[in-house]
Every structure is written in C-alpha cells, then in structure tokens.
Amino acid sequence: MKKMYMVLSLLLVFVMVAAGCSTKSNLEGGAKTAEPKKEGGAASGKTTIGLSISTLNNPFFVTLKEGAEKAAKEAGVDLVVVDAQNDTSKQISGIEDLIQKKVNVILINPTDSVAVITAVEAANKANIPVITIDRAANGGQVVSHIASDNVKGGQMAGDYILKAIGGKGNIVELQGIAGTSAARDRGKGFHNAVDGKDGVKIAASQPADFDRAKGLSVMENILQGNKDVAAVFAHNDEMALGALQAIQASGKNIVVVGFDATDDAVKAVNEGKMAATVAQKPAAIGDVAVKTAVKVTKGEKVEASIPVDLELITKK
Template sequence: MKKTNVILALIVAVFMVLAGCSTQSKLESGSKTAEPAKDGTASNKITIGLSVSTLNNPFFVTLKDGADKAAKEAGASLIVVDSQNDTAKQISGIEDLIQKKVNLILINPTDSDAIVTAVKSANAAGIPVITVDRAANGGDVVTHIASDNVKGGKMAGDFILKTLGGKGNIVELQGIAGTSAARDRGKGFHDAVDGKDGVKVVASQPADFDRAKGLSVMENILQGNKDIQAVFAHNDEMALGALQAIQAAGKNIVVVGFDATDDAVKAVNDGKMAATVAQKPAAIGDTAVKTALKVLKGEKVEKFIPVDLELVTKK
C-alpha cells in the first residue's frame, strides 16, 4: 500500500511540473506577441489608432491609405476614426480608441487647441501620441509628422509674385482657424508677399478647407472687388471652389492651391489653375505608421519629421 501511494505521489508531482511548464510557456508566448518584432515589423497584436480630421477630403483619404498600406505590410492593425471636421466628434473618437487600449494613437487634429484635452487623456492612459499633418498646441506628443507648411506657403507666394511680375492684388483663402496648417501656410505666404511694392492682399478670409465654402467666399469677394489678379488658397479644395466662382464670373485670375490632389493637378495641367504645392499625403501616412512602430520598439525619434514638398506647374 505504501509503495502504491509513493508511485501515485510521484505521478501527481510530474503532472504538476509539466502543467506549470506549459502555463509558463503560454505566458511567455503571450507577452511576446504584444511587442514589435526585431526586424522592424509588428505582430498582429500591435494596434494603432488613426484619428483623421475628415475623410471628405481627398488629401486625408490618401494619407489614410498610405498609413493603412504601411500597417498591413508590417502586420499591424490600424483603426481609423473619421472626425468629419467636428472637434467634439474627434475627442469622442479618441476616447473610444483609448478604451480599446490601442498601442499608439496618430492624430490629425481638427483644431490644434481643442485637441489638447484628447492628447492629455491619451497621455494619462499611457498611450503614446503622434500628430500628423496638423500639430497639437499642448499635451505630450512624441513627434509631429508633416510637410513644412511655412516653406510651402512661401513657395506659393514667391510663385505668385513671379507670375504677376511683382505687381497685383491678391486674395488669400484661409483654412480652418486654429489649425497649424492654416497658420503656417498663411505665415509662409505673408513672409513672401508682405511689404512688397505694388502687391496688396485685398482680402484674406476663411473657407475652412472646403470646396463649397471656397466657391461661396470667392463669389462674395468678387462682388466686392473687381480688381483681383491672383488667389492663394490654403488647400486645393478651396482653390477649386474659387476657380468655379472665377470661371462663372468670366475672370482670368491666377489660382494657386496646396496639396496637389488629383483634381487640382488635372486643373493645373489643363491650364485652369496656375500651380499647387505638392504635399505627399501617402508618404505622410506611411511615415507615421513606420515611426509609430519605432516608438513602440523604444527607439528615439526626432520631434519633427518633415516630408518633402514641391511646386507643381503645367507640364
């Protein structure tokens, strides 16, 4: 009887040791799947949130596509939230991403000031934040990935001055007030044209990066000022809206946009728009995801990562 008890005790002990090893192996395996792989890719457990200001703008659709492609190539998951240019909706969407415990959040702010509360919420949850195309004016942001919008605005202004021969009245259509893109593009443009003899900015009004608003605002400006030689719009959607108003009024006005969307590039090549400053939204999205994976691996990144610009004129 004693011999039988000893044998049973040994069998139970061996079973417990094997079960413990199996459990430990599962725990170790589970912990590793949440980390990016050493080759720079990520496992399926890596989830990145992308809060976009609006997907009703071709530029941001292309940016999202670039991010999505990079995430798929890396084996990561990307959750995209469309804020529809609504700050309250964006903040709510980011709170949802926080609740889903994503590993990192990419934010393209609708408003650089208003988004600060959402950035701080992610900070409090221990989730790293990267801003994309537009910056946040507060909170802890690991890095900002965007074109050099000041440089782009100056490129547009310099081109207009050269095209007009240094003389003429110019209209500026501004983007959404409070966004870094509108502020920086406006700064670069004014750096180029302000103080130049023979040049005057006769109107500078917001049209919120929207084509329909670009049309209506330009219609109103044309009614009040018949002597206009050029228009600089902070994005192509407003430029295309302004172009509609100009064509309807039978005017011949130089129009320069920003973003190089497909519609704008076509308008340039057709001789309807004079130029557009080409951002590379797909490259911005791609860079954002690749930088996110570096951050999640614990690598250091620069506080600002610029993406190249170029001026697109008729071929």
Template structure:
C-alpha cells in the first residue's frame, strides 16, 4: 500500500513538472515576437485605402502615372482604387463621389478640368477626406498639396529650344491642350514667355487639340492648308505632337515638332529623328511621389503645398 502511494505521488509530481514546463514554454519560448518597425508601418498602411481619380487611361502618360502610384501603394501595403474619368468631367465627379462613399482614406485627383473639379474637391472636404492633386491643379476647394512638374518651366524649355533651333527666326504653331486644365494654361504661358516679343518670330496659329493624337492630326492638317510657311510646332503634349507629325509627314514639309511628356512613342520618334524634342515630365515619379505623400499626410506629417518633379528636355542623342 505504501509502495502504491509512493508511485502515485511520483506520477503526480512528474505531471506537475511537465505542466510547469509547458506553461513556461507558452509564456517565454512560444510567445510571438514583437513586430518590427517595418511591420508596424506596413500594417498601418495596410489599413489605408487611397483613391486615384485619373483624367484618362487612354493616354500613355497617365497609364504610367497610375502604374507608378500602384507600385508605391503595393510596396507600402496600402490599397489603391483607381477610377478612370475618360476625359469626361461629369464622369470624374461621379467617380470621386463613389470614392467618397467607399470612405477611402485620401483621394488623389488628376483633374479633367481645373474649374469643374472644384465641386468634387469640396465634397471630399465635407467628408473630411484629404485631397491631393497630381499633374493638374484644382482651382478651388481645400487641397493638401499639388504634385506636378513645373509646367510653366517646361513650356519655356520647349520655346527656348525652338528659338535656338530656328536661330530666333520663323513662324510657329501652338497646339493647345484641353481648355480649363492647368497643364494647358501653364505650358502655354511658359512657351509664350519664351517666344513672344522676339523680332522675326511669330506664332501664326494657336488652336486646341485637347491632348488627343487624332485631334492633333486633324487640327494640324487644317492649319497646313491655310499656312504654307511654318518652321516649328509646339504641342502641349506628345499625343498631339505625334498627330501633328503625321500630318506634316503627309504634306511633305520639313517642320520641327516639339512635344511634352516624353512618352515611349515620343522618345522613339525623337531618337529616330522625327520629333525634334520632347519635355520629359516623368509620370511614374509623379504617381510614386503622390502615394508616398498621401501616406505622410495620413500619418499627420506636414508636407509642402507644392511638390515639384524634375523636368528634362529630350533630344536626339
């Protein structure tokens, strides 16, 4: 009997020791390690949804901008929701209202029209959703920051290059972007700052082609019919420049064409000696910077009211 009691006590003692070891393992060896700062940052970003309203994804420039934003969002662990306005202001406003209803954390807006977009910016303001504009500005509402190239500087770069190429002498044509956009206004201003008032230089035609290649072609065809003596064309974007180039090639004339954006097609045309030059705006950097700035804003960090992205004039190497 004493022997049985001894065995029973020994078994109980072993069980208690094992239980104690098991409890210690859960508290010490089995506990989850504290997350690193990087893990914390990504976890926080993972709760953030960034809305991007883009003017059109039918333009290579804005596709590249969207891709830059998407890459930055994925790297941060944030979610990017993209709505394509297809160059329709009403559609853009509706898309932004949808983003507001989805309660996104911040909205990046690339306006189709700088004036018309104001109501959508104000709607986001009322919903306490921060707004950041990219490439094109909004002419009202509260915007935390604007991220873009210096379009005035870019237009002047194009104008200065044309003057240098022509030896400060010749008749020029300007193909304007969509009326009401800050990009069209600012690029045009920079161009005219460079060429206006120069003796021997005259802008004989300045017409809108809405940042569209097909319209660039048709507008340039019409200009060529009424003007035989043209030495250079400045287009507010590469799509219009490439359309104008097609019209010029069909006419058999030799006219220098300068675009803006440095899309893949335009850079190839420059290197092939067809386009004289294009101003590189680096859209992927704009998209990347926009997302990274949005994350800073959501963390409560202060950002500048205007964040510029560098420009570069691309000519044949």
C-alpha cells in the first residue's frame, strides 16, 4: 500500500512539472501571435510617406515618382505609392488606404482639384499632414504646395509662339483635364500672352485630357475644319506629340509647343519636329516633395508654396 502511494505521488509530480513546461512553452512561443500587429507609419516607428499620383501612364509622373523614390531612399524613409490611373474615385480610395495605414504625411498629385477636397479633409481629420504636388487642391488644409509656376510656363509658351509665327496666324490650344489647376493655370498664362494681339486668332481651344491618343484625334478633327493653322500650344507634351502625329499625316508645317519636357518631347524638339517644350523638371518636384515631407515630420516650418524652376527647351 505504501509503495503504491509513493508511485502515485511521483506520477502526480511528473504531471505537474510537465504542465508547467507546457505553459512556459506557450508563453514563450505561440502567445506572441496575440500581440498587436504593428503596421506602417507612426505605429512602426519609421517615417512613412504616402504618394497618391494621378497616373503612371504619363512619363512625366513616372519621372516625378522616381525623383520621390530616390529622395526617400536617401532620407531613409519609406514611400508608399498609389496610382489613381486618372480616376477620381480610385484616387480617393487610394488616399483612404494611406490614411488607414497611418502614414506620417500624404503627398497628393490630384486628378481633379475639386474632387480631391474630400480626401484632403479626411486626412485632416486623421491628423495626417497633406502636401500637394504639381496640381493644387481647391479645399482642405494643405501644409505646402510644390509645383512649377504654371501660369508663367503658359506665358513662356505663348510668347515663344508669337515670335515663331511673326505675330500673325491662327493658333490651336489643346487643353488638359478640366478641373485641374495645371490646365487652368497653363491656359491662363498662354492667354495672357496671346489674347488681344492684332493678327492672332485662337482658331480652336479644346480639351484632350493630357492624353496622346486624344491629342491625335482632337487635332485631326481641328485640321479638318481649319485649313490655315500656324501653331499649336498643348498643355502637356503627350497632347503635343499626339497633335504632331496628326500634323505630320496632314503634310502641314505647324509650330508645336508642349509642356513638361518629357524625353519623347525633348527628342522631337532636337529633331526639329516640335518647336519647343516648357521644362517643368518632374524629378525635382518629387525630390523637393519628399524632402519637405521629412521636414514636416520633424516639426520644422515649411513654406506654403514652393516653386520649382521652369525652362524653355528649344532645338540645340
């Protein structure tokens, strides 16, 4: 009886020790999965900047993104890029995702300066600073706006065209996406230069939405109804290159001036196919945007408007 009692006691001690080891193992291993998962932004302790870009189908914005990525790498911060694909609702949804990820700052290149207001205000409510780049937002609180002086650039293009056509002739204007500050400001600068000039007429002023294919089709239609066109000003190079295709097919000799100085446009200028393009330096815009965002995360004061230099590119 006494021996049996001893055996049972030893078995009980063994079970208690084994249970203790199992509990320790659970605490050191599997229990870690119950800890809150840390996400990007402030939660991870590393600075994360969100970049909502209007479209990566345009070489200008691809270069802008690359400038931002390079600056982010040099600064040791994370950059999360979302492509709106020129879709306003997609851009708003992408910005909401950045807010959910708790990024430290959001850089926004609006598809539409009015429609983006709700997204800017959502970031404001989440206490996430907003910086607009290239195109402005028409509402909400924005810490800084980084862009070229589009009004000045439009005027540079208009002044060049007047000189190139000798102050006389019919001019076509291809407009960008309605509602964007870039289209509005470039058009304003252009009209500041050419409106009211004797011998000059705006033969057509139509939107082609910053798109090369639309620039081609719109210019084809314009040429059918206007046989005597001296020059074209397009609000960006993609439309200018599309217009150039239509002009070459027609066999006409027309001065074409674009805006952005993309690689394709600069090549066309150097080959004598396009007359000029206004260089907006997108890589510099992306670089300055990220550097400004980093300053904001450190609590440093930044300017409400930060301009990036322009340059008129003509044949070398």
